[in-house]
Amino acid sequence: xxxxxxxxxxxxxxxxxxxxxxxxxxxxxxxxxxxxxxxxxxxxxxxxxxxxxxxxxxxxxxxxxxxxxxxxxxxxxxxxxxxxxxxxxxxxxxx
Numbered sequence: 903x904x905x906x907x908x909x910x911x912x913x914x915x916x917x918x919x920x921x922x923x924x925x926x927x928x929x930x931x932x933x934x935x936x937x938x939x940x941x942x943x944x945x946x947x948x949x950x951x952x953x954x955x956x957x958x959x960x961x962x963x964x965x966x967x968x969x970x971x972x973x974x975x976x977x978x979x980x981x982x983x984x985x986x987x988x989x990x991x992x993x994x995x996x997x
Contacts, residue, residue, distance in 0.1 A: 939979065939980070939981070940979070940980045941977040941978065941979055941980075942977065942978045942979075942980060942983065943975065943976070943977065943978075944958045944959060944962070944969075944976055944978065947967075947978045947983055950980075950983060951983070951987065958978075961986065962976065962978075966986050967982065967983065967986045968982045968986075969982075
């Protein structure tokens with residue numbers, strides 16, 4: 903006895919449901935990717951970290967937090983912000 907048996911559903915309905923689930927999971931993955939590629943200003947990053955803007959600028963200056971300059975604005979990727987927080991927490995417990 904191999905496979906899964908469903909009562910009250912035929913193969914057509916099942917494949918249709920399976921395709922819908924796959925489409926939804928692809929859309930969710932795209933939303934997650936968009937969120938991680940989102941760029942934040944230092945003010946927004948400070949709000950995310952619950953710290954001051956000066957602390958964010960200090961982290962950028964020390965090289966802990968990577969940032970890119972677009973015109974006169976500094977922008978920080980959300981993924982870089984999350985990675986920097988993980989590294990700082992791991993360093994804290996390695997001492």
